[in-house]
Each structure stands twice: as C-alpha cells, then as structure tokens.
Amino acid sequence: MSAVDAAVRPRRNIELVLLILALVVGCGANALTALNEGTSLGSNFWLESGTITIASLALHVSLRFRAKYADPLILPIVVALNGLGLAMIHRLDTPQTDYGNAQARWTVIGMALAAIVIWFLKDHRTLRRFTYISLILSAVLLVLPLVPGITAGDINGAQVWIRVGSASFQPGEVAKITIGIFFAGYLSTNRDLILLAGRRIGKLQLPRFRDLGPMVIAWLASIGILIFQHDLGMSILFFGIFISMIYVATSRASWALLGIILMFAGSVAAGYIFPHIALRVDGWLNAFDPNVFGRQYGGSYQIVQGLFGMANGGLIGTGLGQGRPDLVPFANSDMIIAAFGEELGLVGLFAIVMMYALLVTRGMRAAIGARDAFGKLLACGLSAGIGLQCFVVIGGVTRLIPLTGLTTPFLAAGGSSLLANWIIVALLLVISNAARRPVDTTPIAPDEASGAPETILTQAVKQR
Amino acid sequence: MNELTLTVLRLGFLVLMWVLVFSIVGAMRRDLLVGRRHKTGAPSAREVRRNPALAEPPPRQHARELVVVEGPLAGASMALGESPILLGRAQEATLVLEDDYASGRHARLFPQGSRWFIEDLGSTNGTYLADRQLTRAQPVELNVPIRIGKTVIELRP
Numbered sequence: 001m002s003a004v005d006a007a008v009r010p011r012r013n014i015e016l017v018l019l020i021l022a023l024v025v026g027c028g029a030n031a032l033t034a035l036n037e038g039t040s041l042g043s044n045f046w047l048e049s050g051t052i053t054i055a056s057l058a059l060h061v062s063l064r065f066r067a068k069y070a071d072p073l074i075l076p077i078v079v080a081l082n083g084l085g086l087a088m089i090h091r092l093d094t095p096q097t098d099y100g101n102a103q104a105r106w107t108v109i110g111m112a113l114a115a116i117v118i119w120f121l122k123d124h125r126t127l128r129r130f131t132y133i134s135l136i137l138s139a140v141l142l143v144l145p146l147v148p149g150i151t152a153g154d155i156n157g158a159q160v161w162i163r164v165g166s167a168s169f170q171p172g173e174v175a176k177i178t179i180g181i182f183f184a185g186y187l188s189t190n191r192d193l194i195l196l197a198g199r200r201i202g203k204l205q206l207p208r209f210r211d212l213g214p215m216v217i218a219w220l221a222s223i224g225i226l227i228f229q230h231d232l233g234m235s236i237l238f239f240g241i242f243i244s245m246i247y248v249a250t251s252r253a254s255w256a257l258l259g260i261i262l263m264f265a266g267s268v269a270a271g272y273i274f275p276h277i278a279l280r281v282d283g284w285l286n287a288f289d290p291n292v293f294g295r296q297y298g299g300s301y302q303i304v305q306g307l308f309g310m311a312n313g314g315l316i317g318t319g320l321g322q323g324r325p326d327l328v329p330f331a332n333s334d335m336i337i338a339a340f341g342e343e344l345g346l347v348g349l350f351a352i353v354m355m356y357a358l359l360v361t362r363g364m365r366a367a368i369g370a371r372d373a374f375g376k377l378l379a380c381g382l383s384a385g386i387g388l389q390c391f392v393v394i395g396g397v398t399r400l401i402p403l404t405g406l407t408t409p410f411l412a413a414g415g416s417s418l419l420a421n422w423i424i425v426a427l428l429l430v431i432s433n434a435a436r437r438p439v440d441t442t443p444i445a446p447d448e449a450s451g452a453p454e455t456i457l458t459q460a461v462k463q464r
Numbered sequence: 465m466n467e468l469t470l471t472v473l474r475l476g477f478l479v480l481m482w483v484l485v486f487s488i489v490g491a492m493r494r495d496l497l498v499g500r501r502h503k504t505g506a507p508s509a510r511e512v513r514r515n516p517a518l519a520e521p522p523p524r525q526h527a528r529e530l531v532v533v534e535g536p537l538a539g540a541s542m543a544l545g546e547s548p549i550l551l552g553r554a555q556e557a558t559l560v561l562e563d564d565y566a567s568g569r570h571a572r573l574f575p576q577g578s579r580w581f582i583e584d585l586g587s588t589n590g591t592y593l594a595d596r597q598l599t600r601a602q603p604v605e606l607n608v609p610i611r612i613g614k615t616v617i618e619l620r621p
Contacts, residue, residue, distance in 0.1 A: 014491050021484050025477075032477055036470060073488050080484055192550055192572055192585070319474040344478065351481040358488055 011072040012064050018076035019060055023053050026083015029320060033091040036321035048090075048104045052083060055111040062115045066122075067433035071366055074432065077359045078410055078425050082107055082418075084352065085411035088339055091321055092332040099332055099413045106415035110422030117426035124430050128374045131185025134178040141171040141178065142221065146228055158231045158405055172225070172234050173407075173420035176241070177427070180381040183242055186214060187249040188373035195250050218242040219259075223266050230276060232267070233392055233404030237385060239263050244384035245377050248367075284402040302329045303396075303403050306338030310349075310398075317345030332413045334405055337397045353394065356409070360387040363428050369435030379431045382424045527580055527606055527619035530573070535615030536562045544619070548574035551612060552585075565589050565613025573604070580604045580619060589613055 027049040034041050056079045063070050086107065090100030121127075127134075145151050145160050152161035152168045161168045187194075194211050222239040225231055243259040271277045283300035286292045287307075292300050305328040313323060325331045325339035332339070341349045363383020370376045386409050393412075396403035407417040530549070531541040542549075542559060549558040552570035561570070567587035573580055583601035584591040591598045592611040609616045 011491075018484070018487060018491065021487060025480055025484050028477060028480060032473055035473065073491055076484075077488060192548070192569065193556055195548065316475065316478060319470065320477070344481075347478050348481060351478070351485050354485045355488075358485070358492070361492075 010068045012060075012068065015063070015072035015075060016060060018073065019056060019079060022076040022080035023049075023056065023083065025080045026052060026087065029084050029087035030090060032319075033087055033321040036319055037091075044101070048086065048101070051104060051108055052079075052086070055108050059111050059115050059118075062118050063429065066118050067429055069433045069436040069438075070118075070429040071362050071432035071436065074359065074362050074425060074429055077355050077362070078422075081352070081355055081359075081410040084340070085336065085408075085413075087320070088325075088336055088343075088411070089332045089413045091343075092326055092339065094326070102415070103413050103418070106418045109415075110418045113419060114422040114426035114429075117423060118429060121426075121430050124375050124378065124427065124434060125372060127181050127378070128185045128188070131182055131189075134182040134185070138175045138178040138182060139221075141175040142225060144171045154230075159229045160231050160234065167415070170414070170416040172229075172231070173416040174423075176237070176385055176420055177382070177423055179238060180241060180245075180378055180385065183214075183218075183245045183381055184374050184377035187245055187377055191249045191373065194246075195252070219262050219266065222263070223270070226266070226270050226277075227274070230274070231405065232270075232277060232280070232402075233396075233406035236263070236267075236392055236404065237388055237406065240388040241381050241385045244388075245381040248380045249373075249377055280402045280404070284399060287399060302335065303399060305329070306335050306341075306397055307399060309338050310341035313342035313345045315346050317341075317343050317348055319343060333407060334393070334403075334412065335397060336408055336412045337394050340411075341397075352411075353390075356386070356390045359383070360390075362432070366428055366432035366435050370431055371435065371439070375431045375434060379428055379435075382428060386421070386424065525606060525621040526578060527604075527621060529620045530559070531618050531620050532559075533609065533616045533618055535613070537615060541620075544575070544580070546575060548572055550585075551617075552587075559617075561612060561615050563613040563615045566615065570612050571598075571610075574601075582610055587612075 030045055030049060031041060034045060056075070059075060063075065086100065086103055089103045093100045144162050150162045151159065152163045160170050160172050162171055163169075190211075218239060222235040225238065226235040239259065243256055243263075246259070247253075247256040267277075271281055279295075279297070279299075283292055283295075283303065287300040287304050289300075293304055294301070309323065309325055309328055312318065317323070320343050323339075323342040325335075325342045328335045328338055337349070337352075340352060344351075360383045363379055363386065367376045367379035367383070370379055389406055389409055392401065392404055393406050393408045395401040396406075407414050409421045410418065527544055529541055530544055532538055550569060550572055551557060551559050551561060551566075552568050553561055553563065553566050554568035557569065567585075567589070569585050570587040571591045572583045572585055574583065575581075580603070581601045582591065582593060582598065582604050584598045589612075592609075593602055593604065594608050595611070604610065604619055606619050606621055609618055
C-alpha cells in the first residue's frame with residue numbers, strides 16, 4: 001500500500017524559482033531594449049516591471065493558498081510570454097502611441113481576474129451547471145459585434161469589436177471560454193449516446209443523424225462568424241476547439257474526419273463567394289507577385305514585410321531595439337511574431353514556440369490527470385484552443401497558411417485577448433489542482449468482511 | 465555602453481530564454497519520471513523478495529460474457545466485446561432492460577485494461593454492486609452480482 005499512495009508534492013517552490021526566472025526574462029527584455037536604444041531605464045520601466053512582478057507574485061501566493069497542487073509550470077510560462085510581449089509592444093511604441101502602458105494595465109487586470117477565479121472557483125465542476133447558460137452566453141457574445149449601437153463597426157475588414165465607453169472590446173475572445181464550457185458539459189453528458197449509437201461502415205463508426213445536431217450547430221456558428229464578421233481565424237478556432245473536444249470525448253476518428261471535411265468545404269465555398277477571402281488566399285499563394293504586393297486592399301505587403309524582417313533577423317536576430325519591425329503594419333498585434341523573429345532571430349522565436357508547446361502540454365497533462373469527464377474535456381478544449389490559435393497565427397505569419405486576424409496568446413497587444421487568456425490559464429490551474437491533488441485511496445468499506453474490495457481498489461490505483 | 469557588452473547581452477538574453485525553457489522541461493521531466501516512491505506497474509523480482517505484499521496476484525480470468533440472472537430478462541446473455549455497454553430501458557441501450565425500476569440510461573459497463581468497470585449514469589434507483597450502492601465507477605469482478613432495479617446481472621468468463 002505504501003508504495004502506491006506516495007505523497008504528491010505541491011511543488012510550489014519550483015514554481016517560485018521558475019517564476020523569478022520568467023520575470024527576469026520579461027523585465028530583461030524590456031531593459032535590453034532600452035540599453036540597445038541608448039536610453040536610460042526610466043521610471044516607466046521600474047513601474048512596469050514592479051507591477052508585473054508584484055501581480056505575478058500575488059498570483060503565486062493565491063495559488064499557495066487556494067490551489068496548492070496546481071501545475072507548477074503553467075504560471076511561469078505564461079508570465080514569461082506576457083513579459084516578452086509587453087517588452088516588444090513597448091519597443092514598438094512611437095512617441096505618439098502608448099500601447100505599452102495600456103497592455104501593462106490589461107496584464108494587471110487579467111492577472112487580477114485569474115486570481116479571482118482561483119480564489120472563488122474551488123471546484124471546476126461547478127461550471128458544469130452553466131452548460132446551457134454558456135451556450136446562450138456564447139451566442140450573445142458572438143452576435144454582439146453585429147448589433148447596431150454597440151458595434152464598433154468594421155475595423156480592418158472584420159466586424160468583431162464592440163464599443164464599451166471609449167474602449168473597444170472583442171467579445172469573441174471571451175466566447176472561447178464559454179463555448180469550451182458548453183462543449184465540455186454537453187459532451188460529458190451525451191458522450192455515451194454519441195459513442196454507442198450509430199452504424200458501422202468498415203472501420204469507421206458513423207454517428208447517427210440526430211446526434212449530429214451539435215456538430216451542425218457548431219459548423220453553422222463558425223460559418224456564420226465567417227460570413228457576417230469576416231473573421232476566418234476565429235471561425236477556424238471555434239470549429240477546431242469543437243473537433244478536438246469531440247475527438248477526445250469519443251475517440252472516434254470518424255467525427256474528426258467529418259468535421260475537417262465540413263470545415264474544408266465551408267472554407268472553400270466561402271473563398272469562392274466572398275472576395276476578401278479569395279484575396280487573402282491570393283496574397284498567400286502569390287505573395288511575391290509585384291501586383292499582389294502593391295495591391296491597395298488585400299495585398300501581401302504586410303506578410304512580405306514580415307518575412308523580410310525575419311530574414312533580416314537571421315539565426316540570432318538583430319537584438320532587441322535594433323531591428324526595424326515597425327515597418328510591418330500591425331507589428332504589435334497580428335504580426336508580433338515577425339517582430340520577435342527579426343529581433344530575437346530563429347533561436348529566440350523557437351524558444352517562444354517551445355514555451356507555447358510546453359503550455360499546451362501542461363494543459364493536456366491536466367486533462368489526463370483530471371478525474372471527471374467534464375474537467376478532462378474542458379482542459380483539453382482550452383489548451384487545444386491555445387495551440388490552435390498559435391498554429392493559425394504563426395503559420396499565417398510564416399506563410400504556411402493564409403494569414404488570418406487572430407491574436408497571438410499573451411504576446412499580442414489587445415486587452416480582450418489578454419483577459420480571456422488569463423482566465424483560461426486560471427481555469428487550467430484550477431483543473432490541474434484537482435488533477436494532482438492526492439486522492440483518498442482508502443477503500444469505501446473498511447469493514448468489508450472479505451478483503452477483496454481493498455485489493456481490487458489498490459490494483460486499480462496501481463494500474464493508473 | 466560599448467558594442468561588445470551589447471552583443472554579449474544580446475546573446476546572453478537568447479541563452480536566458482533557453483535556460484528558462486530547459487528548466488521548465490527539467491521540472492517537467494521530474495514530473496514524468498517514475499521515482500522509487502511513485503513507482504507503479506509491475507514490481508521487479510528483487511522488490512517482491514523484499515516485500516512479498518507487492519507480488520502480483522495470480523492471473524485473473526477475463527470476462528467474456530454478461531449473464532442476466534434475475535429479473536424479467538433472466539437467462540439472457542450477451543458476449544462482451546471491446547466496446548462499452550449501456551444498460552437501461554432506452555432503445556439506445558446495448559442491453560435494453562424491460563424493468564420498470566430501471567432508468568432509461570441507467571448504468572454503463574466499460575472495459576479498461578483487462579477489466580470491466582461499472583458506472584452509474586445518474587439513475588433514479590441506483591446501481592448496486594455486490595449489494596453496495598455505486599458512488600463512482602468501480603471494477604467488476606467475475607460472478608459478482610450487479611443489481612439494476614429488479615434485474616441482476618453477472619460477468620462470466
């Protein structure tokens with residue numbers, strides 16, 4: 001027995017060490033920019049570094065109190081990414097703009113929200129009660145940018161923003177979370193039906209037609225985002241989250257296959273019907289064509305400038321503050337990866353990609369460890385969402401796939417994206433806490449006459 | 465600040481980023497490593513000699529058949545394959561119980577590793593494994609009665 005129920009260590013001290021290292025990376029990037037540009041470290045630098053340090057340490061302390069067994073690696077990774085993003089946004093600020101400080105404010109708000117989630121969400125299973133409310137909420141959030149009066153109108157070709165006071169907000173980012181909760185709740189309840197019913201053709205077990213309902217809804221919703229909001233990235237992201245969750249819930253390749261075919265068909269059809277998507281694809285395939293490069297609308301100027309920047313950076317980069325990433329339009333949001341590629345080079349960019357990969361791995365690890373289907377699916381869907389978002393953005397910037405307007409999680413300038421991603425991190429931490437917390441391995445009935453149940457249980461634990 | 469210092473700092477920063485990545489991977493490796501105290505799976509021969517309690521139990525027989533021993537369907541049996549089995553009154557169920565005391569989707573039997581587990585799906589009257597109500601998924605041994613409403617089923621080799 002003693003070999004089985006070995007104590008699980010909280011590993012909060014390792015988190016603290018890694019967190020300090022992550023803060024050194026984040027603040028170091030900021031300091032290095034200032035040094036390279038020949039300016040001194042102003043009060044701005046100390047204020048920003050100070051707030052980030054205090055906020056992330058506060059988050060660490062709240063983990064010590066409320067989620068002792070949470071994964072120790074998630075927080076340092078996210079803090080490092082956020083710090084790097086802050087430094088780069090600051091570096092890209094012209095004397096007229098001030099995205100850096102805005103991003104720092106949003107970072108603090110995001111961390112505060114994450115701390116609130118960690119303090120008040122004791123058990124992630126509570127969220128399961130809000131399965132259908134989440135569905136309605138996601139629908140409202142997705143439709144909001146289209147409602148006259150609140151909509152911020154067409155910004156850069158996509159209608160995904162709403163106006164709140166003087167600021168604009170992207171409700172679709174928050175919908176990522178609510179849609180994850182809905183799918184997790186729905187699939188964990190109806191998994192058996194989807195899994196067991198249906199007809200088998202060869203190796204593929206096809207689902208019954210009426211079980212296809214949620215898939216059709218998810219497909220229609222993502223096509224709707226594409227048609228009405230002109231946002232290919234978000235549309236791919238939502239459907240991708242759904243596909244990955246249904247694949248994990250049923251472990252049936254047929255579902256994933258069906259979904260990918262549907263998505264592909266939808267995208268191709270959209271490419272034929274909507275000129276702006278066709279232009280995007282053209283700008284991707286023929287990026288270096290002078291006509292496409294110089295085109296007024298939907299040209300490849302942005303992506304090609306990004307590629308030139310990364311080529312300029314080479315293997316080890318030009319050094320922070322010494323390249324010209326500001327030549328790329330939207331260098332601090334959509335194209336921030338190109339800016340990092342230029343100034344930190346391939347070596348630095350790969351370190352960033354590694355951090356994302358590790359973050360997704362830790363999310364999946366929490367999903368594997370979670371003891372309930374809902375937690376498994378939610379952790380899996382949220383981390384698959386982060387992974388997919390990185391793939392779509394980095395793939396777009398490096399011209400692997402057509403460029404779409406998604407934000408790079410934690411790096412890109414944008415308050416709504418930062419808020420939503422910090423909440424996602426808090427949820428992953430809560431789920432990983434439940435997953436790593438030691439279980440009560442004592443048998444249900446110690447007074448059982450025969451010793452059988454005890455040995456059965458210990459074996460079950462051993463096998464796991 | 466001179467050029468050399470800046471170059472050193474620039475390269476140093478890249479090294480620092482990778483130090484962070486590798487320390488995260490290092491911490492993760494320890495998480496994945498199965499240490500002596502955390503060891504699961506089959507114990508080595510030496511460990512068994514030192515601690516006889518760790519010895520593997522004799523190989524169990526695998527369940528191949530599900531038999532209804534009591535209730536309206538008494539005498540019926542079905543072969544166990546590799547897919548999970550849904551028990552209940554609903555038409556979707558793998559084994560449709562014509563039992564007024566069973567819920568539509570009552571319980572689920574599913575294979576994991578070499579054994580079968582039973583899990584109650586939130587039924588009204590509950591599922592009993594060896595006269596004990598189920599509160600979570602539990603492994604089912606051969607010939608142990610599972611009671612659902614008035615139906616009793618058992619697994620047979």
